[in-house]
Amino acid sequence: MEGMIIFPFLTAGSARKFISESPFELLIASVILLCMITRICSDVRSRFRDIQTSESWRPKTIPYWIPYFGHALSLGLRRRSLLEHARDNTAEPAFSLYVCGQRHNIITSPSLAKSLLVEKKSSISPNSFINHVMEHAFGARRNSRKLNRAAFDAECRSMEFQMQEPHASDCLQATIRxxxxxxxxxxSFCRSIVDQSLWERMSRVSIVSSDGNNQVCEVNLYALVRNFVAVTIMTTIMGGDFMEALPNTPDDLWKFNGNFNAIVLGIQRFVPFPGLPTAYRSRRRLLQGMEAFHSAFVIAENGHDPGFDWREMDSVSEFIQSQCRAWKTAGLSVKSMASESLAILWAMNTKVNTIVFWNLIHILEDRQYYSRIMKEISPYSRASRPGAEETGFRLPEPPRLSLDVDRLVDSCPLLKAAYYETLRLHSCPITYRKIIKDFQLTESEADADMAGRKPQTYQFRQGEFIAVPHSLHNTDSHYFKDPHEFNSERFLAEKSVDINESSEKDAEITKQDPSSITQPKIALQIPETWTAESGNENSISTDGKFAERTTLAFVAGLLTMWDIEPAKGMGWKIPKRRIGGLVYEPKTEIRARIKSKVV
Known part of the structure; x- marks a missing residue:
């Protein structure tokens, strides 16, 4: 009897006593037990999913731990790792996530994506998702749901910032200037903050040398690039008064974007997650600033004086003016207009400026590729200082930059290949739709063979959501060799161009070297799966004309005007990334030493 363990008899009284004395421990045990049961049940359902017919399957649901919420927290706080892990561990072109009681189907195959976005366009709708994002992320009022989002966004395109003509060309020309x-x-190489530009004040500028023509400074490169790009674009699009009246807008945008995915999912500010309360406060300030802008615009439209802070409303781009008039015609209040314009402000800044940084840092990292690009862009991106014979003054003139953007686009395949590779590697767009009618999708034999599986047909039901995270395809080793490595050569192909078919520019070069009838030419080569995945549109380059040309202009200008080196002189180190709204962001800053190339 000495080795026996005697358990006390559990009575109702002793149970009540245990509950009253250890309520916290009991609660934790209950939560753990509930999560374990949820995990087991979801795993069983994943293994024994419904078969609709002998040829049709329902996408497999990834197991989850938390009842009802499912994958919500993971999708909001670590979206990249969740989706990539699910893709790599599910040997199928489609799977499902469970988020707040609803099924979200994820498509990873380009052929399924093409079928969805082209052949099944009438069975899906963007309205529900766009309304959700506008309400949760940008604070739009529920009464804006009366808008037909599909028709309204065809004109305004708030969520994607895709300008249509003639606004794209007009804004592009103004931005280039x-x-x-x-x-x-x-x-400026000024030590006093008062004398520095807005983007310098936010970049921790440290003057290394201010001696005449040998001026050198150290800066936080990412902060400098993103704020310089943001201020330049905002001034062009929103008018000259905007940055003077609302100078903290860029900083608030970065804080808001830092937790954008969590805010979209409705995770409240009281959740103990770093930066979330700050993101909500930044959004409030942004909305207040946009309300002030729209109030001034309405006053100016009515022929009255909007006040000293907004005395140059005529400098607001025609693009924004047309948007404001469209919102007014749709019956939106000033508060609702603020939400719509914040979506535009967020999209055009958080994507373009971060892509400019990643593009720049990858070019600088590879010295050989940097030299090739500098040689390629030199005829179309020129930095110089006018001489006394040109100006007629003895005092030295400030440097000047001249950009030929059309030639940067059509005559610089190396630069453009680096841009597309940057988009492939660092952008993370998602096409989200709600299913309004049951349908089936079948994977192509080519995609199935590439992944080593048989083509499969999947059934999708009304009321569910369906999404195409394009980053899953862009980092899939079946389609891109070493997908997590930057290699712009994958977008280049060498071809021979006959002298009679060459452009006028090429003909002039050929006249200088008439010894050869044909000449090798490097050309940009876009993977077919990109056009397939988006329904005959370039899925990764959803920027449109404005964003693409603006990005190339910024990168070419930075490379031409400034000599940028790592501050410690030990070579460039690409920083690790964190998830962002539209583009992955660097986790850490890079200190760079910069001086002008123009003496």
């Missing part, structure tokens, strides 16, 4: 004006003055 602003880049040419601001780029030579990006760094």
């Amino acid at each position: 602003e880049i040419e004006r601001n780029m030579p003055n990006m760094l």
Whole structure:
């Protein structure tokens, strides 16, 4: 009897006593037990899913731990790792996530994506998702749901910031002029904050040398690039008064974007997650600023004086003016307009400026590729200082930058390949739709063979959501060799161009070297799966004309005007990334030493 363990007899009284004395421990045990049961049940359902017919399957649901919420927290706080882990561990082109009681189907195959976005367009709708994002992320009022989002966004495109003509060309020309004006003055080399530009004050500028023509400073490169790009674009699009009246807008945008995914999922500010309360406060300030802008615009439209802070409303781009008039015609209040314009402000800044940084840092990292690009862009991106014989003055003129963006686009395949590779590697767009009618999708034999499986047909039901995270395809080793490595050569192909078919520019070069009838030419090569995945549109380059050309202009201008080196002189180190709204962001800053190339 000495080795026996005697358990006390459990009575109702002793149970009540245990509950009253250890309520916290009991609660934790109950939660753990509930999560374990949920995990087991979801795993069983995943293994024994419904078969609709002998040829049709329902997408497999990834097991989860938390009842009702399912994958909500993981999708909001670590979206990249969740989706990539699910893709790599599910040998199928489609799987499902469970989020707050609803099924979210994820498509990873380009052929399924093409079928969805082209053939099944009438069976899906973006309205529900866009309304959700506008309400949760940008604070739109529920009464804006009366808008037909599919028709309304065809004109405004708030969520994607895709301008249509003629606004794209008008804004592009104005932005290029602003880049040419601001780029030579990006760094003032002034020690006093008062004398520095807005983007310098946010970049921790440290003067290393201010001696005449040998001016050198150290900066936080990411902060400098993103704020310089943001201020330049905002000034062009929103008008000259905008940054003077609302100088903290860029900083609030970065804080808001830092937890954008969590805010979209409705995770409240009281959740103990780093930066979330700050993101909500930044959004409130952004909305207040946009309300002030729209109030001033309405007053100016009515022919009255909007006040000293908004005395140059005529400088607001025609693109924004047309948007404001469209919102007014749709019956939106000033508060609702603020939410719509914040979506535009967020999209055009958080994507373009981060892509410019990643593009720049990858080019600088590879010295050989950097030299090739500098040689390629030199005829179309020129930095110089006018001489006394040109100006007629003895005092030295400030440097000038001249950009030929059309030639940067059609005559610089190396630069453009680096841009597309940056988009492939660092952008994370998602096409989200709600299913309004049951349908089936079948994977192509080519995609199935590439993944080593048989083509499969999947059934999708009305009321569910369906999404295409394009980053899953862009980092899939079946389609891209070493997908997590930056290699712009994958977008280049060498071809021979006959002298009679060459452009006028190529003909002039050929006249200088008439010894060869044909000449090798490097051309941009876009993977077919990109056009397939988006329904005959370039899925990764959803920027449109404005964003693509603006990005190339910024990168070419930075490379031409400034000599950028790592501060410690030990070579460039690409920082690790964290998830962002539209583009992955660097986790850490990079200190760079910069001086002007124009003496």
